[in-house]
Amino acid sequence: MLFQMSAECFSSQFVTSVVSCCPADLKQEVNGKKETLKGFNVKLQDTILFPEGGGQPDDHGLIGDVPVLRVTRQGAEAIHFVRSSLEEGQEVQLKVDWERRFDHMQQHSGQHLITALADTMFGYKTTSWELGRQRSSIELDTPCVKPAELQALEEAVNEKIRAHVPVTVQLLSIDDPAVEKVRSRGLPDDHAGPIRIIDIEGVDANMCCGTHVSNLSHLQVIKLLGTEKGKKSKTNLIFLTGNRVLKYAEKSYSTERSLVSLLKTGADDHVEAVDKLQKSVKLLQKSNLSLLRDMAVLIAQNFKNSPQRGNFFSLHKKEGDNEFMNIIANEIGTEETLVFLTVGEEKGPGLFLLAGPSGVVTEMGPRVLEMLQGKGAGKNGRFQGKANSLARRGDVEAFLQEHCKHHASEEE
Known part of the structure; x- marks a missing residue:
């Protein structure tokens, strides 16, 4: 059965x-x-x-x-x-599993109530709904719901809850004339047995196979969180019912207390405090990038001015990006110098750049990529990409140094 x-x-x-x-x-x-x-x-x-x-x-x-x-x-x-x-x-x-069952009963009966009053009050038909793990949504056949309508709807559904309206189940045969009078989005093709009607007294009668409360007072409260744009000129109405409202309030309060501790301000000032922080971070990031660019130029000039400079330059820095590495390579000049640069955590993921004579880079690039467990590509004397692990960076450096020594001895 x-x-x-x-x-x-x-x-x-x-x-x-x-x-x-x-x-x-x-x-x-x-x-x-x-x-x-x-x-x-x-x-x-x-x-x-x-x-x-x-x-x-x-x-x-x-x-x-x-x-x-x-x-x-x-x-x-x-x-x-x-x-x-x-x-x-x-x-x-x-x-x-009673906690799961009762939660579903509250959300489903809450959906029936919201759907019925949205239709009665504003003519907004429900085309579908979803009972989510944390919140539920009703798809309404309207491009928008005005804030005043949302407020009026929330007040109306909670008034019905306070009125202790009974919810009853009726079983009707499929040929019963009363079936034609109830709200329905149609029966499944493989439906068998009697038609099950959920009747919210004086509010709504609807075909439904789901589990429901026996009185609207069991819903405790309904909170309409807001709306989101749906598909094809429809609106998704987001709501919570009963115990989910309590859990949402508890979680929100816990988050609020954490923000009070972190931001050192009261809850009413959190938005302003976060806005200030975001602006400060943007300024700091801009200043940091500018300093990195200047540092890249100085690093390259220091190498070029060194009397002991050879034909190989290698550098690792925790902070940096692709532009930082390319500035160094451009300033040094890679027609005769092989440059190997990395940024990121020393033994974690990061970025790399191998630049130098085109033939050398084409030959060595795939091997470097393999040793760094990375992904990348190269052309015109540049081979760069992402490294899954920089743990073998020292091995790569030794490998490249050996190649440069061998190349230099051949020239002699």
């Missing part, structure tokens, strides 16, 4: 039995990387774990002591993905 339609959304435990358990894979993203998990797809006689659908993510929980990592819908069946096999026919107890 898909989902125990008549069951209370507040049910957190349930006894059922295993119908089937088959080997399966689950593709998911962990810390930004995609991975495939080996496991089993389990069908149960009945379930209280909600499968993903209607804009709402699936429930998580336990089958016995086996974690349920995903619940999906296949027609009228709910498929539970687990990592350990379960015996067909055995009786098992389901436990819902």
Whole structure:
């Protein structure tokens, strides 16, 4: 069975039995990387774990002591993905991850309320919505929502919450005339069974398969964070409901206290303080770049004026960029001198430049690139790029010095 339609959304435990358990894979993203998990797809006689659908993510929980990592819908069946096999026919107890379930209930019921009042008050239709991990959004069929409308909408939804409006579930047959009177974006092609209606008394009746609160007071509060430009002349309305508002306030306060400590100012002055800091940083960066350019010229002139100068010059500096290195190479002149320059952490990533006689650079460049584990290219006597590690910089320098000595002895 898909989902125990008549069951209370507040049910957190349930006894059922295993119908089937088959080997399966689950593709998911962990810390930004995609991975495939080996496991089993389990069908149960009945379930209280909600499968993903209607804009709402699936429930998580336990089958016995086996974690349920995903619940999906296949027609009228709910498929539970687990990592350990379960015996067909055995009786098992389901436990819902209640914190996740109640969060989804709050966000979903909150979406229904916002959607209904946005339509009633301003004629803005909802075309889709997303229940995100930290915040949720409703796509409204309008190019913009005015600030005054946003404020009025937030006041209206919270007034309904304070009014303790009941939320009830109705199950209707698909041919019931009452179905035609409820709001809907259409049924899935593989829908089976009765039509489930979520009725917010006096506010909205809407087809929905998701889990919901039984009274708007359970939403606690709704905060409309603002709007973002959507696609094709639509607007995304960003909102938080219930416990997410509390977590957002807690996180915001923690951030505020950290900024008070760092900026040495009260919260009301943070924006001004950061603006001043950014302007100061820009001035410092500009001055630093100017000093680096002057330093590059002095470094090159010092080498050129040295009586012991040879045909090889090497330098590493923690601070610098490609322009800094090219100024040095240009000032020294690389028609007869081989120049090897690097900037960055001594044993970390950085930038490099190999400049000198064209034939020598063409020959040595790929080997230098290999030793620095980098990426780069060269032409006209210049070979430069990024180094993943400067740990072997000394080896490169020795390699180039040896080449210069060998070349000098050949000329003699």
